[in-house]
Amino acid sequence: MADIDIRQLGAFDEQHPPDQQLLDDCVHCGFCLPTCPTYLLWGEEMDSPRGRLYLMKEGLEGEPMSDSMVQHWDNCLGCMSCVTACPSGVRYDTLIEQTRAQVERNHPRTPREKALRSLIFAIFPHPKRLRAMRGPLRLLQRTGLDRRLRQTGLLERMAPHLAAMERLTPTITEAAPLPELVPAAGERRAVVGMLTGCVQGAFFPGVNAATARVLAAEGCDVVIPPGQGCCGALSVHNGREKEAQTYARRIIDAFEHAGVEHVVINAAGCGSTLKDYARLLADDPLYAAKAEEFEGKVRDIAEILDELGPVAERHPLDLTVAYHDACHLAHAQGVRTQPRALLKAVPGIELREIAEGEICCGSAGIYNILNPEPARELGERKARNIVATGADVLVTANPGCLLQVASAITAQGHQLGMAHLVEVLDASISGSSPEGLRHRTI
Numbered sequence: 486m487a488d489i490d491i492r493q494l495g496a497f498d499e500q501h502p503p504d505q506q507l508l509d510d511c512v513h514c515g516f517c518l519p520t521c522p523t524y525l526l527w528g529e530e531m532d533s534p535r536g537r538l539y540l541m542k543e544g545l546e547g548e549p550m551s552d553s554m555v556q557h558w559d560n561c562l563g564c565m566s567c568v569t570a571c572p573s574g575v576r577y578d579t580l581i582e583q584t585r586a587q588v589e590r591n592h593p594r595t596p597r598e599k600a601l602r603s604l605i606f607a608i609f610p611h612p613k614r615l616r617a618m619r620g621p622l623r624l625l626q627r628t629g630l631d632r633r634l635r636q637t638g639l640l641e642r643m644a645p646h647l648a649a650m651e652r653l654t655p656t657i658t659e660a661a662p663l664p665e666l667v668p669a670a671g672e673r674r675a676v677v678g679m680l681t682g683c684v685q686g687a688f689f690p691g692v693n694a695a696t697a698r699v700l701a702a703e704g705c706d707v708v709i710p711p712g713q714g715c716c717g718a719l720s721v722h723n724g725r726e727k728e729a730q731t732y733a734r735r736i737i738d739a740f741e742h743a744g745v746e747h748v749v750i751n752a753a754g755c756g757s758t759l760k761d762y763a764r765l766l767a768d769d770p771l772y773a774a775k776a777e778e779f780e781g782k783v784r785d786i787a788e789i790l791d792e793l794g795p796v797a798e799r800h801p802l803d804l805t806v807a808y809h810d811a812c813h814l815a816h817a818q819g820v821r822t823q824p825r826a827l828l829k830a831v832p833g834i835e836l837r838e839i840a841e842g843e844i845c846c847g848s849a850g851i852y853n854i855l856n857p858e859p860a861r862e863l864g865e866r867k868a869r870n871i872v873a874t875g876a877d878v879l880v881t882a883n884p885g886c887l888l889q890v891a892s893a894i895t896a897q898g899h900q901l902g903m904a905h906l907v908e909v910l911d912a913s914i915s916g917s918s919p920e921g922l923r924h925r926t927i
């Protein structure tokens with residue numbers, strides 16, 4: 486990188502432009518095209534992975550950053566399906582994150598875009614603010630005002646981005662706060678830290694509670710350090726590098742003295758970012774080594790349960806389950822077999838595969854708010870494929886996917902139970918009736 490002259494960078498500044506060597510790995514074979522959701526939707530070369538890489542190359546060769554270039558990069562969901570599909574091992578994940586940080590620094594957004602992004606980032610990475618919204622949202626839902634507003638179609642016409650936010654809001658349920666330590670049931674096999682997340686913590690507290698119960702039942706002391714905050718996933722996926730680095734440092738600090746062997750996460754998007762902290766903080770002399778050590782401890786909940794092996798008895802659940810691969814679990818972390826093995830180990834569960842399983846559901850962090858139309862089309866496509874499995878319950882491991890898919894399935898007039906993987910395991914370990922899962926809505 487040192488020999489790149491700033492005057493030759495074109496679209497990019499000298500601070501980590503898209504890596505030329507990584508770009509050169511692309512041999513233009515096109516194997517990634519059929520798995521790219523935006524290429525599937527529009528059939529445009531520049532909205533394929535190969536096209537976006539070509540634009541990065543053009544930018545490095547001196548082409549200034551244009552609105553059209555940015556539009557094609559913005560259209561990317563960051564689903565990393567192309568990383569899985571690429572036979573040449575092109576690191577599109579690293580390249581698009583380098584590019585997004587450049588766009589954020591060097592491309593002026595319109596006042597409307599700025600306002601929407603400011604609103605999103607003033608809310609989502611702040612667990613306290615999200616929790617504070619629970620009361621007013623519950624009131625809206627209990628009085629039915631949210632449904633009436635949706636029926637008028639007014640919000641959809643006037644502010645489609647806000648309408649998408651409203652549509653995706655889950656039903657707010659009661660939740661008791663988690664203690665700082667949930668002790669292992671029986672003999673202790675591991676001490677693990679648990680990341681509670683922003684959206685997961687505020688809107689899916691039941692998933693966090695189930696995660697702690699399952700880990701404890703499997704012999705883990707579960708340490709839940711206070712003051713964790715956001716892991717930085719949304720920021721890093723949207724080019725807000727400095728903000729993401731600040732959040733990452735805070736997470737590392739929160740777990741530094743917790744004395745845990747592993748840090749467990751139950752949200753796929755957060756997990757892939759936590760596993761990339763070493764790269765995110767590589768230029769920070771105080772945190773680079775800490776980030777590397779931290780990254781080595783991170784495990785998705787399915788990985789740690791698979792590594793430990795089961796000791797808690799599984800009671801039967803008579804259910805047909807469709808498992809949806811969250812992109813940031815399957816494509817970004819390579820975690821595919823473990824969740825399926827955990828589900829298959831529950832007596833009574835019949836597991837069904839979803840057609841086009843590698844294609845994103847359209848959630849992609851805040852993509853479904855920033856780009857509601859393509860996200861809706863992808864959600865509808867995913868919902869049709871899920872319903873076609875004939876399953877009683879859809880299971881996945883990411884809050885964003887649950888919200889997106891639930892909204893699309895409901896809009897198509899179908900009813901399906903919706904659950905996180907740990908909620909299924911929790912129900913089996915506790916001997917609960919499968920009916921709770923069959924009728925579980927979001």
Ligand code: SF4
Nearest residue numbers: 521561562564565567
């Ligand atoms: S990350 Fe997903 S949307 Fe973006 S180029 Fe790759 S496959 Fe297409």
Ligand code: SF4
Nearest residue numbers: 511512514515517571
């Ligand atoms: S990114 Fe990989 S799969 Fe796609 S065109 Fe380049 S080499 Fe081929």
